[in-house]
Amino acid sequence: MKDEIKKVIEETGLPIVQDEKSGAAQWVDLRELRLSYVISVENIKPFYEGLKEGKLLGTKCKKCGRLFFPPQKDCPSCFDSDIEWVELKNEGTLETMTVVFVRPPSFSMYDPYPVAIAKLDDGPKILAWYKGDPQQAKPGMRVKVQVSKRKEGYLMYEIAPV
Amino acid sequence: MSENVAVIGVGHSKFGVRMDVNIPELCWESMKPAFETANLEPKDIDFFVVGNAGVWSSEAAVPALIAEYADLAPKGSMRVEAACASGSAAIRIGYTAIKSGIADIVLVLGVEKMRESPNPNVIELIGRFGSYFWEFENFGLTFPAYYALHGTAYMMKYGATEEDYARVAVKNHYYGAKNPYAQFQNEIDVETVMKSPYIAWPFKLFDCSPITDGSACVILASEEKVKELGIDEKIWILGQGAGTGSANMSRRESYTSLASATYAAEQAYKMAGIDIDDPTKYLDGANVHDCFTAPEIIAYEDLRFCKRGEGYKLIREEQTYIGGKIPVNIDGGLKAKGHPIGATGVSQAVEAYKQLLQKAEPGRQADINKGKWLTHNVGGTGHYTYVTIYGLEKR
Numbered sequence A: 001m002k003d004e005i006k007k008v009i010e011e012t013g014l015p016i017v018q019d020e021k022s023g024a025a026q027w028v029d030l031r032e033l034r035l036s037y038v039i040s041v042e043n044i045k046p047f048y049e050g051l052k053e054g055k056l057l058g059t060k061c062k063k064c065g066r067l068f069f070p071p072q073k074d075c076p077s078c079f080d081s082d083i084e085w086v087e088l089k090n091e092g093t094l095e096t097m098t099v100v101f102v103r104p105p106s107f108s109m110y111d112p113y114p115v116a117i118a119k120l121d122d123g124p125k126i127l128a129w130y131k132g133d134p135q136q137a138k139p140g141m142r143v144k145v146q147v148s149k150r151k152e153g154y155l156m157y158e159i160a161p162v
Numbered sequence B: 001m002s003e004n005v006a007v008i009g010v011g012h013s014k015f016g017v018r019m020d021v022n023i024p025e026l027c028w029e030s031m032k033p034a035f036e037t038a039n040l041e042p043k044d045i046d047f048f049v050v051g052n053a054g055v056w057s058s059e060a061a062v063p064a065l066i067a068e069y070a071d072l073a074p075k076g077s078m079r080v081e082a083a084c085a086s087g088s089a090a091i092r093i094g095y096t097a098i099k100s101g102i103a104d105i106v107l108v109l110g111v112e113k114m115r116e117s118p119n120p121n122v123i124e125l126i127g128r129f130g131s132y133f134w135e136f137e138n139f140g141l142t143f144p145a146y147y148a149l150h151g152t153a154y155m156m157k158y159g160a161t162e163e164d165y166a167r168v169a170v171k172n173h174y175y176g177a178k179n180p181y182a183q184f185q186n187e188i189d190v191e192t193v194m195k196s197p198y199i200a201w202p203f204k205l206f207d208c209s210p211i212t213d214g215s216a217c218v219i220l221a222s223e224e225k226v227k228e229l230g231i232d233e234k235i236w237i238l239g240q241g242a243g244t245g246s247a248n249m250s251r252r253e254s255y256t257s258l259a260s261a262t263y264a265a266e267q268a269y270k271m272a273g274i275d276i277d278d279p280t281k282y283l284d285g286a287n288v289h290d291c292f293t294a295p296e297i298i299a300y301e302d303l304r305f306c307k308r309g310e311g312y313k314l315i316r317e318e319q320t321y322i323g324g325k326i327p328v329n330i331d332g333g334l335k336a337k338g339h340p341i342g343a344t345g346v347s348q349a350v351e352a353y354k355q356l357l358q359k360a361e362p363g364r365q366a367d368i369n370k371g372k373w374l375t376h377n378v379g380g381t382g383h384y385t386y387v388t389i390y391g392l393e394k395r
């Protein structure tokens, strides 16, 4: 419970405050919930092994050759799950970008970050942070994919100028 | 079975920061006028459906909440979610329920109370409406950022400028100022937009729709009921298309178009008997999903109001003001009217009713000669699009 609301309860016997702008009475909910999910990566473990080696891996259907990024373990074209892990071309062209100035609170430890989408030379597109001067970035320019360690200590792929 | 489905009643709450009401009170604010315009009571409703994305607000069982508040129990209901297109998804449920013959009168409510959470939490939660794992978790995309990726691609491909995007905001504020239900009722100029701080380049604060509380309600009825009740004031749903796009932006072909929107538009035009190559000839106006400025311009093109790459010229030449080629978002759009996620699609339907029946407020009534209005409502980053055509005459 925040100190402010604790004080209000002590003084008035209720968690009711006045909205600063409108003056309307607001009950301040005391049932705070912190959310953090546990997401299975069991079937895409090789992707993370690839990151450790600085590689970007996708999946490829052994039957029809369809390439998937983000990787998926099932091919809906063939109704088949016989896939192989392949290293994707780590170069391609920039398709579009933005710079995220107003960040979600869970990203407040990072400075404003550029985000780009690149089309890799073997077809798949990827979305990732752009490590480079966003002012110099233009669609069609050559970019590469690399792996770096985040401020939070874990490995992640990113897009950078060649 | 009912071949045709009509909108026979509409209601709209004041959009904005609504700290003065709770969720059921906000719902009733639009339900009451909807009942009154339809000349019906809660007991007349066969089925009701609520478009609501939730997560930022406390109550999840909104249908049950309004059943209790407004005497709708024990009639059947559900809540539907299609992100920012939840309202149109709710209309689709009502429309198909009546078409199938399973219901004769359906109440459709869209509602969102986003201000029950602080703004940073809302920014965090909306970013998660993309692909959570591959876009949000590691790259912290926000909603403006997803659409900024489209905005950049469009500028670079066709030579549109940030000023062109600003012109969309200027138009929508111009009309929002004339809409008493709008969150923002002030006119702005291009400079206001250009001087506002960047949110996600190339979008600045004034390129973005706000965080809004609001509700909107329509009552739908079968052709037989319209006859039986002797309803004079109504509009007909002439067609509705629905499309879905990939979860990840990286799985998309293009960033200057939304595939879900072009697909939905084709279906809707076909159902409504509108020539897909020249739809503006059939339409008196449209409401499109301007969650940001650039997507309004992209919508002009996805809906074929102009050729590819020429959307920015429409706004530059003021062709989407009243009197132009096709008036668009003359209720202020999401930009100035506000964007209470689940209410937006229903609010667009309310606007179609008001425009076609010439009940819009002074200064924002389009000329109604062709008797048809289009709404375009997009959920997520192009994940869901609903395009609906309303008309004065049934098919």
Ligand SMILES: [Zn+2]
Residues within 6 Å of the ligand: A061, A062, A063, A064, A065, A066, A075, A076, A077, A078, A079, A080
């Ligand atoms: Zn295959």
